[in-house]
Amino acid sequence: MIAFDRGSFKDPSGRVFYQNGRVFRTMSADAQRAFESAHAAGLIGSLVNDQLLIESELVPAPDELAGRAGKFVLEQRRIPLVTYAYEWSFEMLRDAALVTLRILERSLSDGFILKDATSFNILFDGTAPKLVDVPSLEPYREGQIWDGYSQFCRCFLFPLFVSAYRDLDVQPLLRGTLGEVPVADASRLLRPRDALKPGVLRDVFLQARLERGFAMSAGTVKSAAGARGYPKAALVSSVRRLLKIVGHLPGPSTESTWSRYQSECGYSDHDRESKLEAVEAMLAAGRPSRVIDLGCNTGEYSEAARAGGAEVVALDMDSRAIDRLYRRNAQLASLSPLVANLLNPTPALGWELAERKSLLERIRTDAFLALALIHHLRIAGGIPLSSIVALLFEIAPEGLVEWVDKDDAMVRSMLALRPDVYPDYTWASFESMVRDHGEIVTVRSTHEGRRRLCHVRARPGPHGRGAERKEPA
Numbered sequence: 001m002i003a004f005d006r007g008s009f010k011d012p013s014g015r016v017f018y019q020n021g022r023v024f025r026t027m028s029a030d031a032q033r034a035f036e037s038a039h040a041a042g043l044i045g046s047l048v049n050d051q052l053l054i055e056s057e058l059v060p061a062p063d064e065l066a067g068r069a070g071k072f073v074l075e076q077r078r079i080p081l082v083t084y085a086y087e088w089s090f091e092m093l094r095d096a097a098l099v100t101l102r103i104l105e106r107s108l109s110d111g112f113i114l115k116d117a118t119s120f121n122i123l124f125d126g127t128a129p130k131l132v133d134v135p136s137l138e139p140y141r142e143g144q145i146w147d148g149y150s151q152f153c154r155c156f157l158f159p160l161f162v163s164a165y166r167d168l169d170v171q172p173l174l175r176g177t178l179g180e181v182p183v184a185d186a187s188r189l190l191r192p193r194d195a196l197k198p199g200v201l202r203d204v205f206l207q208a209r210l211e212r213g214f215a216m217s218a219g220t221v222k223s224a225a226g227a228r229g230y231p232k233a234a235l236v237s238s239v240r241r242l243l244k245i246v247g248h249l250p251g252p253s254t255e256s257t258w259s260r261y262q263s264e265c266g267y268s269d270h271d272r273e274s275k276l277e278a279v280e281a282m283l284a285a286g287r288p289s290r291v292i293d294l295g296c297n298t299g300e301y302s303e304a305a306r307a308g309g310a311e312v313v314a315l316d317m318d319s320r321a322i323d324r325l326y327r328r329n330a331q332l333a334s335l336s337p338l339v340a341n342l343l344n345p346t347p348a349l350g351w352e353l354a355e356r357k358s359l360l361e362r363i364r365t366d367a368f369l370a371l372a373l374i375h376h377l378r379i380a381g382g383i384p385l386s387s388i389v390a391l392l393f394e395i396a397p398e399g400l401v402e403w404v405d406k407d408d409a410m411v412r413s414m415l416a417l418r419p420d421v422y423p424d425y426t427w428a429s430f431e432s433m434v435r436d437h438g439e440i441v442t443v444r445s446t447h448e449g450r451r452r453l454c455h456v457r458a459r460p461g462p463h464g465r466g467a468e469r470k471e472p473a
Contacts, residue, residue, distance in 0.1 A: 002064050006354035013135035014074065019062060025074040026065070031135040032058070032072060034112075038137050043110045047131070051331065052103050054079070054123070054130045074134060080126070080290070080311055080336060081363070084356055085119035085155065086175035087338040087346060089322040090163050090251050093170075096122045096129040097156035101243045103131055104146070108236055113140040117148035119155040119179050126333035127326055143229035146238070153203055155179060157246070158186035161204065164249045165194050169319050171339055178349055178356070183208045199245040255320060271446045275402075276304055278444045278453040279369065282400045283308045285441070285455070288366035292395060294342065295373040299325035299335075305369065306334050313363060317341035342391070343381045360394075368392055368399035371453075375404045378425050379414045385424045389433040397438075397458040403430055408450040427452070 005016035014025035027035065035058065038044050047053035055077045061069045085093060096119060104114040114136055121133035158181040159170040166189055173181060187208035195201040279301050283291070292313040293302040298321045302314040314337045316322055322337050329335050340346055346359040370392055377383045392399060404411055405427065406420075434440055438458035445452055 002062060006352075007350065007356060009351075010355075011133070011135065014133075021078070023076050023078045024059075024062075025076065025135070026061075026069040027058075027072065027074055027135065029070065030138075032070060034138045035074065035134060037139060038107075038110070038112055041110050041112070043107060043112060043137070044134075047103060047106065051125075051128050052099055052106070052130060053134070054125065054132045056134050076132060076134075079123045079132070080333075081124075081313055081338075082357070083124055083336070083338045083362075084346070085159075085179045086171045087340055087359075088124075088171075089319040089326055089337070089339055090160070091323045091326050092124065092129070092337070093119075093156065093163075094160060094246060094249065094251075096124075097152070097160065097246050098243065099129045099131065100152065100156065101239055101246065103137075104148075105236065105239045105243070107137060108140060108232065108239070111140050112137050113144070113146065115147055117152035117155065124336060126331075126335050127329050127337065128331045128333065140232070142232065145230045146235060149238075150183075150207070151180075152242075153183065153186075153207065154181055157199070157203055157242070158183065160246060160249055161194075161200060162186060162189050163252055165190060165197060165200070167252050167254050169252070169339075171319060175346065175349070183211055198248070199242070203245075251323065252320065271451075274444060274446045275371065275453060276301070278400060278455070279304050279371075280308060281442070282367070282398075282455045283310060286367055286398050286457075288396075288398065290365040291367045291369065292363055292365040293369040293371075294392075294395070295371065295376070296325065296337075296369075297321050299328070299337070301369055301371060302335065302337075303329070306332070310334075310367075312336070313338070313365060315340050315342075315363070317343075342377065343383070363395060365396045366398070368396040370399060371402045372404065372410075374401065375408075375411050375414070375425070378422060379411065379418070385422075385429060386433050386436075389430070389437065392456075393437045393458045397460075399456055401434075401454045401456055403427060403452040403454055405450045405452075408447060 001019070003018045005018070008016040013028045013031040017024050017026070035044070044053065044056065048055055056074055058072045059075045061071055061073045065073070085096070088096065099122060100114070100117050107113055115138050116136050121131055121136055122129050123132045159174055162168055162181065163170050170181070183204065186204050190200060190204060195205055283305060288310055290313070291305045291310040292315060293299070293305065294315055296302045296314040296316045299314050302312045302325065306312045311334045314325055314335060317340065319339045322339050326337050340359050348354065348358040349356040374388050377388050378385050392401065406412070406415065406425065431440065434456050438456060441455040441457050443452050443454050
């Protein structure tokens with residue numbers, strides 16, 4: 001059965017659909033001709049070989065598409081986890097921008113151009129950003145300008161500038177604007193003295209001035225460039241200028257509390273080793289193929305799970321911590337980092353709330369790690385313990401939970417700042433709530449008994465949460 005992706009309706013060149021777990025795109029006649037031409041020129045093969053483009057090939061269209069597509073469709077390898085720009089750390093966004101520019105530079109040298117430059121055309125294949133929107137490649141016409149320039153600025157350059165020069169995490173801003181920072185907002189967020197920094201004056205302040213004055217609308221710029229012709233050498237030079245600017249941007253300068261957590265949390269070597277052994281034992285018992293590390297911090301246990309053979313989703317609300325994990329694990333297909341907050345997870349967004357799927361729709365896995373997490377959700381977040389336990393079993397049917405008693409130093413410091421209005425936060429309540437869904441397989445005590453590492457498992461069948469797992473997006 002064919003299922004069209006509800007978020008791909010905007011592109012007339014090719015709509016995404018799924019069949020038997022495989023991913024396809026319909027291809028307009030123009031898009032198919034462009035793909036065949038780029039393939040014959042060697043561009044497609046070189047981009048795939050250099051890890052810039054997801055594997056893509058023309059295959060016969062399914063019979064069910066008769067009358068709705070041509071004779072061929074494009075098949076692409078399925079990405080394990082779809083994430084969006086508002087779930088990427090600074091370094092992830094920077095690398096996605098660099099991949100976009102490198103593809104454009106390579107395309108121009110082979111007689112093609114990347115007609116648009118939205119961040120949604122890039123997906124992370126583990127920790128490797130790759131172009132998936134193959135129909136955005138089209139033959140270059142002599143004298144044309146790059147139509148995707150302003151889109152590249154809104155999706156990549158402006159948020160990178162704001163993050164680098166104002167030391168801000170831009171994920172909330174990108175989420176609120178569906179992945180783009182308008183030039184007017186960028187010009188207000190940046191300071192006048194930032195104009196001295198590479199690209200800011202030309203790409204932000206001058207562009208904002210032109211937009212405010214309507215002196216050079218997009219149509220005017222395009223027609224003027226078309227009348228005079230825009231030399232290809234100038235276009236290539238502009239792309240290389242942007243590559244240099246993006247590549248040399250400083251990252252956010254302030255290190256967060258959580259990015260330093262592993263070095264400052266006060267774990268003894270014995271407790272740290274016990275935690276690692278508990279992770280390895282849970283993975284060895286269930287042999288999950290996909291694991292999510294909820295609140296992964298800088299990823300010590302995510303990396304242990306990956307070393308054990310699992311594909312790992314590493315989720316944390318702290319973008320600086322994710323940056324550290326991401327940089328240590330470049331070009332890995334089996335590790336998918338993302339910036340997200342379980343207390344405020346990414347919702348479904350866009351037209352009819354269908355263009356972009358919610359976080360919880362996309363992170364269903366075989367097993368979870370919830371280490372040093374639930375006391376933060378309960379005490380700092382105010383989420384009832386029963387809801388936390390239920391959510392864990394909705395994400396995966398099995399996992400490792402770290403229980404932290406109220407007499408632990410971390411919980412005592414949290415309760416010192418607020419009244420203790422958490423009567424459900426007890427070991428007995430936690431045991432009972434887990435058993436409402438399944439069982440506690442093993443318990444391993446650490447921190448002189450103040451913490452417990454609990455391997456939990458849902459009951460199979462219609463009454464267990466494990467039966468509600470969904471295929472990842």
